[in-house]
Amino acid sequence: MRLFAAVIPPAEVLAELAEAVGRLRGLPGAGRLRWVQPEGWHVTVAFYGEVPAGSVGELGERLARAARRRGPVGLGLAGGGRFADTALWTGASGDVEELSRLAAGAAAAGRRTRGMPPELRRAPERRYHPHLTLARQNHGGGTDLTPFTYALRDFTTPQHPVPSLTLIRSHPPPPGHPGAQPDYEPLARWPLGVGGA
Template identity: 50%
Template structure:
């Protein structure tokens, strides 16, 4: 099964971001982007890829320990940016060092459980809002600039979640993966 470890913001925080991001869809060339659904927005702490089900018990045990080593901490969705002209994202402010530590612990837990972890990029707290398709590049600078002043209401990160990604099945253009929380753990002792 295809898995990742994440922090999922509360629905009120996602709704605030959705209201701020909605006007971006009216900018020039917005129709050439693949927009993500707000119901799937999350902070990916560790991307695990395909994981053998036999590894799940030990992975769950180690992720539980990782969650309990980190306290609940405040952050808020804020600002925006881009990874080149490939990905448009919303960022975060607050106790990001605690969130980075949680990401490091989640990756270490997975490795100790025998799961290969994609460590090709360092953790950067962001929620992906839109992507350029492979053959159609869009200048994402105006989109990121329009989102730069956004600052959501603070909320507390309280849970670490192991999420399964179900790939699109229909073959229809525009279909997106579906996410399902497999297990979740409260932060703190």
Template identity: 50%
Template sequence: MRLFVALLPPPSVADELADAVGPLRRLPDASALRWTARESWHFTLAFLGEVADPVRPELAERLGRAAARHEPCALRLSGGGRFGDRALWAGADGDLTGLAALAGSVRDAARRAGAPPDAEHAFRPHLTLARAQRGHAVSLRPFADALTALHGAAWSADTLHLVSSALPRSGVPGEQPRYTTQESWPLGRPAAHRPEG
């Protein structure tokens, strides 16, 4: 199963982002981009690729322990950017130190479980909005520039998700991967184990 570990924005944040993305979809060359579906929006902490079924129980156990060691992160959508002219993304602001520490723990947990993260996907907090379609040369600079003013409301990233990614098989242009949450863990120790005061 093809897996990654992620934080998912709450519906109110997805609403905000949808409002910001709407005008981008009307810019010149927007039709040359493959826009990610709202239900697919996420911040990837670790991309694991294909993970064998026998590895999954230990992976889940270790990810649960990693989640328990980290408190929720206060985040907000902020600005945007691009990976060359391949992908357009929205950025994050807030507790980026806590977010990076969580990503490090997740990556270590996956490595120890026998599902090492893809080395080509180093952690960089971003939420992918669109990708250039194959065979279409398009500059993503105007799209990234239009995201400069994006400064969303603060939200608490409080749940870690293990997500499967089923790649499109139909060959229909524009079809996107299908993401399904396999397991989730709250960040932070259970309330019964938190120190008083």
């Protein structure tokens, strides 16, 4: 199963994001992008890829420990950017250092779990760039994302506490449905900063 760990921004943050995305979807070219549906909005902290079912229990135990070791995370969203011309995102703001420590703990949980994909165990640590993906190019691309990033330049939300770390299963869209989005299934949640180390 294809898994990742994420934090879900608080409802107050997502409500402000929904207003901003509504304005973005009115820009020229917006109809040619694949917009992430609000129920799929999240900030990934660690991506695991294909995980054997037998490893999920141990991964969950390790993620629970990583969540307990982190204090509450105040999270907001601010600005925007793009990865090449393939994806449009808004950045995380607030307690980004604590969020980065949570991401490091979640990544280590994956590396230490028995049965995980070898490429995950060998993957070099990369600088964490917390963001929430808003839209992706359709196959073939062609939409200039510059006006969208420009429209997000002054976007900001207040920060609110994130209560938990979530393990999510990604169900890919069925073949033959170009532009379809994956479905995200939360498998488990662990409160942040509850119970110490």
